């Protein structure tokens with residue numbers, strides 16, 4: 001198992017907050033397709049009518065995700081028990097019994113057969129029930145994709161300060177997970193709502209005294225790892241023992257095993273066939289075309305914060321700094337994808353999948369969502385030292401019962 005940890009403080013830690021304000025803690029687990037993460041938040045609430053101030057986030061993650069243990073559910077309990085130690089270290093003992101622990105699973109568990117997913121969640125529930133923390137009703141569940149997009153939007157707009165003003169000026173979010181991908185933004189034009197394929201793309205929610213009507217969608221199967229599988233033609237395939245899945249997006253001489261969601265696949269380049277950006281694009285476009293809806297308005301109206309694998313791959317490709325993040329144009333992904341794919345036989349990239357991943361990201365942004373080459377994206381891992389993820393939004397929702405409808 002891989003383990004990473006970080007501690008961040010937004011404000012100098014307040015051991016004695018100002019009069020009438022109260023410190024409270026919350027623990028949120030993110031069970032993703034590629035890893036399990038714990039976020040321990042410290043909030044200061046001075047005014048019930050306002051959103052709390054986030055004082056601090058403690059974050060730790062473990063790989064692989066719980067879906068890798070689909071046939072060994074007790075490992076799910078073990079993973080969560082290990083991560084709960086972080087909560088015990090971060091929350092003062094006297095606060096344990098009023099500190100809620102909540103776990104939400106995303107695409108990894110959505111993609112598993114129901115029975116296997118529930119066996120994993122049952123194990124987690126037992127670990128929670130034995131823990132000294134407050135276990136609210138519905139503390140362990142699979143979150144639906146719509147909430148995933150909305151809650152990440154809440155996180156980023158809370159951290160950038162947009163939710164605390166009443167201006168309705170906000171930023172959009174693009175989240176590329178392993179199993180699913182989300183887009184969420186606040187449209188300015190009615191036409192954007194009128195031209196959605198179904199009601200599922202429009203969500204209204206109330207927060208304090210504001211109501212937001214958002215365009216949002218989560219595409220299950222269009223996360224980066226699921227897209228690799230689909231490109232290789234390995235999605236739902238039988239005969240994994242003997243089949244080798246080939247792609248022109250992989251270096252010609254490359255051959256290896258690759259695991260995702262508890263299954264292992266043999267994958268390789270195509271030694272006799274083509275390789276490079278163009279044939280690769282033709283393969284990945286099939287994963288996107290006719291699947292992703294293009295919102296009526298995207299162009300230049302909204303600044304989008306892009307995170308998760310958008311960020312990780314931009315770092316791997318040398319497009320942004322691993323600590324700072326930065327602004328990129330959509331065309332920067334395309335340019336780098338071409339460079340890496342077209343020379344991968346002579347100079348293999350750091351990861352054999354880098355050509356496929358960058359080509360998919362380019363294709364998703366352009367042919368999928370319909371962004372222009374010149375659209376700028378804010379590549380972000382953390383905002384003010386806090387993870388850009390749906391987890392903070394989900395925690396705020398827990399305390400404030402934000403109405404999402």
Ligand SMILES: Nc1ccn([C@@H]2O[C@H](COP(=O)(O)OP(=O)(O)O)[C@@H](O)[C@H]2O)c(=O)n1
Nearest residue numbers: 032033034106107108177178179180308309
């Ligand atoms: N707090 C987090 C959560 C996920 N991630 C990144 O998100 C990507 C995968 O997300 P995931 O495993 O949750 O995927 P889904 O199950 O949501 O599709 C990886 O690049 C993770 O490193 C992150 O950077 N920070």
